[in-house]
Amino acid sequence: MKITTARRISQIFFVVLFFWFCVVATMGTEFWRLRGWSVNWFLNLDPLAAIGAALATRTLYRGMVWAVATIVLTIIFGRFFCGWVCPFGAMHQFFGWLGAFGRKISQRIERNKYRKAQSIKYFLLVLFLIMAAFPLWESVSLQTGLLDPIPFVYRSVNLVLIPILDSHTRAVFYSSRQYDGAWFLGTLFLAALFLNIWIPRFYCRFICPLGALLGVLGRFSIWRIGKTKEKSRDCKLCEKSCEGACQPSGKIRISECVLCFNCLHICPDNLIAWQTQESSAGEIINPDIGRRGFILSAVSGLLAVPIIRLAGTLGTNWHHKVIRPPGALAEVEFLKRCLKCGQCMRICPTNVIVPSGIEGGLENLWTPVLNFRSGTSGCQLNCTACGFICPTAAIRPITLSEKLGLGEFSEKGPIRMGTAFVDRSRCLPWSMNTPCIVCQENCPMTPKAIYLEEQYSTVRDGVYEAASADGAAIRVNKAQWKPEQYAAGDYFCEAGGRRARIISNSADTLILEEPLQISAGDRVVIKIHLYAPMVDIARCIGCGICEHECPVSGLRAIRVSAENESRNRNRSLFLKN
Amino acid sequence: MVREAEQNNETISRRRFLIRMAKAGVAVAAAGGLGALLYDPLGPGARKNIAAVSLPDFSIPNLAPKMAIVSGSDRKATAQKALEALGGIGTFIKQGDRVLIKVNAAFATPPILSATTHPDLVGEVITLCLKAGAAEVRVTDNPINDAASCFQLTEIGRAVEKSGGRLYMPKESYFAPASVNGGELIRDWPLLYEPFKGVNKLIGLTPLKDHHRSGASMTLKNWYGLLGGRRNIFHQDIHNIIKELGMMARPTFVILDGTMAMMTNGPTGGAISDLMAANLMIASTDPVAADAFGATVLERKTASLPFIRKAAEAGCGTADYETLKPERLSI
Numbered sequence: 001m002k003i004t005t006a007r008r009i010s011q012i013f014f015v016v017l018f019f020w021f022c023v024v025a026t027m028g029t030e031f032w033r034l035r036g037w038s039v040n041w042f043l044n045l046d047p048l049a050a051i052g053a054a055l056a057t058r059t060l061y062r063g064m065v066w067a068v069a070t071i072v073l074t075i076i077f078g079r080f081f082c083g084w085v086c087p088f089g090a091m092h093q094f095f096g097w098l099g100a101f102g103r104k105i106s107q108r109i110e111r112n113k114y115r116k117a118q119s120i121k122y123f124l125l126v127l128f129l130i131m132a133a134f135p136l137w138e139s140v141s142l143q144t145g146l147l148d149p150i151p152f153v154y155r156s157v158n159l160v161l162i163p164i165l166d167s168h169t170r171a172v173f174y175s176s177r178q179y180d181g182a183w184f185l186g187t188l189f190l191a192a193l194f195l196n197i198w199i200p201r202f203y204c205r206f207i208c209p210l211g212a213l214l215g216v217l218g219r220f221s222i223w224r225i226g227k228t229k230e231k232s233r234d235c236k237l238c239e240k241s242c243e244g245a246c247q248p249s250g251k252i253r254i255s256e257c258v259l260c261f262n263c264l265h266i267c268p269d270n271l272i273a274w275q276t277q278e279s280s281a282g283e284i285i286n287p288d289i290g291r292r293g294f295i296l297s298a299v300s301g302l303l304a305v306p307i308i309r310l311a312g313t314l315g316t317n318w319h320h321k322v323i324r325p326p327g328a329l330a331e332v333e334f335l336k337r338c339l340k341c342g343q344c345m346r347i348c349p350t351n352v353i354v355p356s357g358i359e360g361g362l363e364n365l366w367t368p369v370l371n372f373r374s375g376t377s378g379c380q381l382n383c384t385a386c387g388f389i390c391p392t393a394a395i396r397p398i399t400l401s402e403k404l405g406l407g408e409f410s411e412k413g414p415i416r417m418g419t420a421f422v423d424r425s426r427c428l429p430w431s432m433n434t435p436c437i438v439c440q441e442n443c444p445m446t447p448k449a450i451y452l453e454e455q456y457s458t459v460r461d462g463v464y465e466a467a468s469a470d471g472a473a474i475r476v477n478k479a480q481w482k483p484e485q486y487a488a489g490d491y492f493c494e495a496g497g498r499r500a501r502i503i504s505n506s507a508d509t510l511i512l513e514e515p516l517q518i519s520a521g522d523r524v525v526i527k528i529h530l531y532a533p534m535v536d537i538a539r540c541i542g543c544g545i546c547e548h549e550c551p552v553s554g555l556r557a558i559r560v561s562a563e564n565e566s567r568n569r570n571r572s573l574f575l576k577n
Numbered sequence: 578m579v580r581e582a583e584q585n586n587e588t589i590s591r592r593r594f595l596i597r598m599a600k601a602g603v604a605v606a607a608a609g610g611l612g613a614l615l616y617d618p619l620g621p622g623a624r625k626n627i628a629a630v631s632l633p634d635f636s637i638p639n640l641a642p643k644m645a646i647v648s649g650s651d652r653k654a655t656a657q658k659a660l661e662a663l664g665g666i667g668t669f670i671k672q673g674d675r676v677l678i679k680v681n682a683a684f685a686t687p688p689i690l691s692a693t694t695h696p697d698l699v700g701e702v703i704t705l706c707l708k709a710g711a712a713e714v715r716v717t718d719n720p721i722n723d724a725a726s727c728f729q730l731t732e733i734g735r736a737v738e739k740s741g742g743r744l745y746m747p748k749e750s751y752f753a754p755a756s757v758n759g760g761e762l763i764r765d766w767p768l769l770y771e772p773f774k775g776v777n778k779l780i781g782l783t784p785l786k787d788h789h790r791s792g793a794s795m796t797l798k799n800w801y802g803l804l805g806g807r808r809n810i811f812h813q814d815i816h817n818i819i820k821e822l823g824m825m826a827r828p829t830f831v832i833l834d835g836t837m838a839m840m841t842n843g844p845t846g847g848a849i850s851d852l853m854a855a856n857l858m859i860a861s862t863d864p865v866a867a868d869a870f871g872a873t874v875l876e877r878k879t880a881s882l883p884f885i886r887k888a889a890e891a892g893c894g895t896a897d898y899e900t901l902k903p904e905r906l907s908i
Contacts, residue, residue, distance in 0.1 A: 027725050027726065027729065170748050170749075170750070174724055174725055174746050174747070174748055175724070175747075175748065175749060176749065349723045349725050349726045350722075350723040350726070375723075376722075376723040376724060377685075377721065377722045377723045377726075380685050380722060380723055380726050381685070381686075382685055382686065382687075382726075382730055383685070383726060428813065434813050435790065435812065435813055435814075435815070436790075436812050436813060437789055437790050437812065438790075438809045438812050440789060441788070441789050441790060441812075441843075441844055441845070442721060442845065443845065444684070444686075444845050444847060445847065446842060446845075446846070446847030446848040446851070447842060448842060448845070452789070488814050488816055488817055488883075489815075489816035489817075489883030489884070489887070490814075490815075490816075501880075501883070503883070503886070513880055531789070531790075545722070549721065549809055550809070551807060551809040551810040551812065551813075553807055
């Protein structure tokens, strides 16, 4: 078997595995749904995520230790990950292959020549790693996930591709998924793929900071591609399908080579080999960035986070809509870990976790926030899925006891994500004399965090003068009611300090459940029996089920915001913590 | 500066000119034709009434209403005995019947909290139907919480699987606009209709629960879970919507499970202290009678539950359950 065939099999295998992981990360009863599949495996293998998080937190969390294997293999072999494993790389390669159709060999060689712009990815790498590594005024931020191809492909496939492909089949999701800002994720995904038609592996060559990292790590690789004779006929056929644009025909750029091996068999004189010797034509080991470029990138990285945080989004100007999933770390710690991979948004059974925009600060882009308007319900009381899937513990895995404040956690109480606030100007009972209490009924807490104030409120034009009374039937003057207008069971007649339920009415006569002592000329008032919802901040955890269910469907009459969340004590509403 | 076009002295051939004229003619005709075809002088009018579906009557014709109340704590045994007292499952389910069971799976909570239909009851009724010769037993609900979580945590999903039923998870495509004859609220409203296709028997399995807005959540209110859309708006007129639900769904029979009755904090509950071991299983062909009896278990007056009177007046059954001479048994 040719080594390129082996490489293709490997790529297909890993792409299929990746898609399988994306599909099975669904809760449900079918056999193929989430059953201990290692759905984070590609994220675990990702050294950029691991090194970034390790720089920011000085730890390597759980499965991220897999990245050490990638690093070791890269030191020995070079960028095999890009050419053999990376599912996003394989997709780029496929689209690049499509783009080669109908092009002459000379054009293909031209497409695969080395370009100066390939150094951009190293600038980005330095920028991101410095942002994650060096606290300048306490400002550290893990932003590798913006361009790291593994989180990129996870969130693109999980949050855009599958929801679209599944919209009519409903094989993966029972109901349609909603993700705020999906248009942006989709645009970037399509752009990254379609640019390959113009230049193959566009993203890998110019942008990918993971590729840059692996290029640097692979500088000591034991086996490498190279020419066995310096002089050749210079046909450049070896560059016809060169994935890395690493110029194997001349001085090969080791940091660009993705080990696609396309140059190996195509050489008519058999002058290219994978060998321990360096290329007879010479090698270029260092990325093409130079000392000045490095320093400029590093200084930018050092200043970027403090500049972004001048907005005050971690201080008093924090955004109330940044409601994090249960178990999310305090904001400063959270931003050291979140990869923006979207796994929490993918696994959330209710689809209530969505990617953030930049309203809570530029750093917040694509981090998880709860939007109670989307999805099938609020955050489910008995669910802790997001903390278990999070590859970096930006959302900590919590037990149900901890989430609900049971057992050893009873002192601390349940984990609060925020608090529900009743908007009395929009609430049906508070402002429109209309019974409702959907929020209170659906509150999952015990006792409920929403309690009720009982009211008997006079209906519009509800004061009359009794004309006559015959037992439970009361006729009033000057009434022109619609028949059964007050028969819903919620209306009461009040007279002489007593009250009785109205069970029926005609144009001017009320039929009551029990008679009231009324004589002609008495004041008769029609009241509606209401319960008005109030929130007990000591009990509300901000799960948002009330907001999701509120029948005022535009701007909800009860809304959760992040005040009083457990994870940031300075946002508390409690006098004692 | 505009350069003058050079004079082209070549004359076009007649043949080429005619071909070009013909192509232009076809293009002009196509443009004009399409314009005429698509011309809409009025624009979209007001929303038209969609042909709405409605549910047939699933009750057994010419069968006098019956009710049985069995006390005991073992749901399988009490349910079995209650159905025997109604004349046996064979009275209701015949060879080849296709049965739909509407459970209450509204919340993603474990069975022990009794906020949802108990999986033992679901499994037992499915088994009985299949033994009686049912060709298919379907189970459905459109829960309030996330559907997948609900069917998993309530363990109803597993009970259905184990006993050979078929679970219909609600999907958007399963809903059809429905109207209730004589109804004012349920008009052209999304109904979980797909599971009803081809079905000739309907069973309601309901836990007996407190409910803040309506007073009690029992067999009539159980049909709420067949509605889709933003059904919460009906809470503004809760008693009339429950009445219309009773008019909409005429079941073969219902079972009201009062083994562990939720006395407070309904309909979600959440604590064992909300429950009372009433140890009662009520089977009835008349859901209004079942609810009227259920109200007494919850220690509520029928008068405080206007939906019972309304449903009775609408012809859904009788609130005076004693007229059914319910059989009272125990295990």
